[in-house]
Amino acid sequence: MRIKIRKKSLSQCILLLFSVLMISCSSDTERCYYMDATNGNDANxxxxxxxxxxxxxxxxxxxxxxxxxxxxxxxxxxxxELEVTGKGTSAQPVIVDAYGEGDKPCIVGNDTSLYAMRVFNSDYVTVQNIEIVNTGRKPLPGRTGLKVECRDYGVSRNIRIHNLMIRDVNGSLVKELGGGSGIYIVNGGDSVASRFDSLMIENCHILRCARNAMIWSGYYDRSNWHPSKHTIVRNNLIEQVPGDGIVPIGCDSTLIEYNVMRDCPEVLPATEAAAGIWPWSCDNTIIQFNEVSGHKAPWDAQGFDCDYNSTNTLIQYNYSHDNYGGMVLVCDSGERGFSVGNKNSIVRYNISIGDGIRPNETRAGMFSPGIHVAGPVKNTLIERNIVHLNAKPSAAIDRSMIVSDSWNGYADSTFFKKNIFYTAETSQFAMTESTNNHFNDNWYLGNYRKLPSDGTLKTSNVLYQQKVLDVDKNGYQGLYTLMDERQAGGETCHFVNKESIEDFFANME
Structure with missing residues (x-):
């Protein structure tokens, strides 16, 4: 009897010990680490x-x-500098967050910090509700606020950047010197090809960062191309950033939507080109429901761009206004080898108001067309856009509606269908030596030096006159009826309403 009791007790003890160990492991995997810059102690x-x-x-x-x-x-x-490396799972992500009451906790980089925070070689990590500042005594090339990096790692999965304030990063204003950014996403490696899968950046506010807001650095050569996939950039507010806004590089299947870039200071050197939102060395990028305004770069300065070494870029339902450049650039450098060129870009259902107002000369003289097609791009479709060019502030400013010119070659097979081109002053179409331009069923409202060959061209429209020009000749009030007001970064902004603009074009017939 004693032996039986002792065996039973031993069995119970083993079970109890096993349960304690399991509880301890579970507790370990859910533990929280706290940080307090005033009352904390690293010995704790x-x-x-x-x-x-x-x-x-x-x-x-x-x-x-x-x-x-x-x-x-x-x-x-x-x-x-805060360094984070985490190995979370879909069910149990690693989270970097705030606690307590009051303003967001603020990380301030050192005088020579290239970043104030870095997430490195991680999976299923969420960073949220933090402020990041990285201001040195003088500009530092390559300086960023947040760096998200995977190198010689493989696939870094499900990194989520949410509700951050990133401000006052003084990198270089010159791209070739290394630039600078609010958020810098880097993937690479020689021993192990590395990329991101399902990276998300949302609800962030990027303020006064030089040169760029958020930019990638990845594999761009098509002979060694390992694209990051399924990236989402959504509902971010970018203010007072002079250079590029959102630039994925070496990505596939990226979605960029409901972001706002505005109020860009005119501080870039005369050599610099920049634009609002654009992909480079990317396939299958969707850019939709964004607003870009007030871009003042010395060259380009469009709201949006279908750039080269890319295929199947889709730019739709966006709002571009009051930019020095026009609504959109579609370009290809003509270089081959590492690049596949620019193929099958689509630009549709976008609204441009008051763009093309650059007051200064560029490398090509006075140049700021509403739409710029540059270089040997192939098979581009530009349809059902509204390009509303207002009166320019000075007589010297370019008044071109479309220019298609050379960048080591000319465009071929560009299709312009059912667009509304309005100009308050005499405008022009300069297609130069580009080939197979197809203009079909467009509206040409206002005066033009010469209209392109368009078998079904129309020079007036009662609906546009009544709904837009009679309401406000500058276009804003009338075209706002095709938009929604929505919050981005805590600010109310305008986003094109898909159903409204599609119905508007249907009723134009």
């Missing part, structure tokens, strides 16, 4: 607000496991 274990760590250096010692959190106290300023 960091596992409660009362025993928080103090410095960002202490957090570098941790590789975060599934379900773990790193929490920064609100209202605190943390100096230095």
């Amino acid at each position: 274990d960091g596992l409660s607000a009362d025993k928080a760590w103090k410095s960002l250096e202490r957090a570098k010692l941790v590789t975060f496991r599934p379900g773990e959190k790193l929490l920064l106290k609100r209202g605190e300023i943390f100096g230095g």
Whole structure:
């Protein structure tokens, strides 16, 4: 009898010990680490607000496991660089977040920091509700606020950047010197090809960052191309950024929607070209429901761009206004080898108001057409767009509606269908030596030096006169009826309504 009882007790003890170990492992994978720049101490274990760590250096010692959190106290300023490496799962992501009450916790980079925060070689990591500042005493080429990087790693999955304020990053204003950015996404590696899958950047506010807002650096050579896939960039507000806004590089199947870029300062050197939202070395990019305004780059400065080494770029339902350049650039450098050119771009259902107002000479003289097609792009479709060119502030400003010119070659097979071209002053179409331009069923409202060959061209429309020009000759009030007001970065902005603009074109017939 005693032996039976002892065996039973031993069995119960083993089960109890196993349960304790399981509970301990479960607790470990859900633990939170706290940081408090004022009252913390790096000698603490960091596992409660009362025993928080103090410095960002202490957090570098941790590789975060599934379900773990790193929490920064609100209202605190943390100096230095925060390094995060986490191995979460879909069910238990690693989370970097804020705790307490008050303003977002703020990470401020050192004087020579190339980044204030980096997420490196990670999976299923969410970073949210944090402010990032990286201002040195002088501009530093390549400086960024947040760097998201995978190198010699393989596939970095499901990194989510949410509700960050990234501001006052003083990188270089010159692209060739390394530029600078609010967010910098880097993938590469020689021993292990590395890329991102399902990276998401949403609800962030990027303010006063030089040179760019968010830009990628990845594999661009088509002989060694390992594209990041399924990226989503959504509902971000970009303000007072002088260069490029959102530029995926080396990506496939990227969705960029409901973002706003506005109020770009006129500070870039005369050599610099930049635009709002555009892909390079990318396939199957969708850019939709975005607003870009006030871009003042010395060259380009369009709201949107279908750039080269890319195929199947779709730009639709966007709003471009008051940019020095026009609504859109479609271009190909003519270089081959690493590049596949620019093929099958589609630009449709976009609205441009008051673009093309560059007051200064460019490398090509006074140049700011509403639509610019440059180089040997192939099979481009531009349809059902509204390009409303207002009176220009000075007589010297370019008044061209469309220019298709050379960049080591000319465009071939460009289709312009059912677009509304309105000009308040005499405009022109300069197709130069481009070939197989097909203009079909467009409206040409206003005066033009010479109209392109269009078998079904129309020079007046009662609906546009009544709904737009009679309401406001500058187009804003009338065309706002085709848009929704929606929040981006806490600000009310205008986004094209898909059903409204499609119905408008249907009723134009």
